[in-house]
Amino acid sequence: MSAKHTTLFQLSHCLEYGLIIMGRDVKKAVLCVQCNLCVYGGRSGDDVSRKHMRTKSICLFMPPYRPKLYRKHFEKQHAEGWFKYQGLSKAEKQMFFN
Numbered sequence: 591m592s593a594k595h596t597t598l599f600q601l602s603h604c605l606e607y608g609l610i611i612m613g614r615d616v617k618k619a620v621l622c623v624q625c626n627l628c629v630y631g632g633r634s635g636d637d638v639s640r641k642h643m644r645t646k647s648i649c650l651f652m653p654p655y656r657p658k659l660y661r662k663h664f665e666k667q668h669a670e671g672w673f674k675y676q677g678l679s680k681a682e683k684q685m686f687f688n
Contacts, residue, residue, distance in 0.1 A: 597654040625649040627668040
């Protein structure tokens with residue numbers, strides 16, 4: 591793999607994007623992270639015109655870790671919660687999921 595495809599997880603993303611580390615390997619490298627907005631807020635309401643119901647599963651992100659993918663998920667699945675979370679200060683973000 592080239593360097594651009596092996597993006598390591600940055601710990602600052604936990605607070606910035608509301609993620610939690612779910613697994614590490616023996617060298618302590620992050621294997622997967624979980625969306626806390628899925629855990630605590632659920633996903634956006636079901637649209638009545640949809641043919642199938644939206645999934646209730648919790649989103650897990652695996653390498654390569656790209657903020658673009660986090661934002662895409664938040665905008666589609668947690669639009670209202672993501673908007674609120676972005677407006678919080680650092681201290682408020684630390685308390686948001688408690």
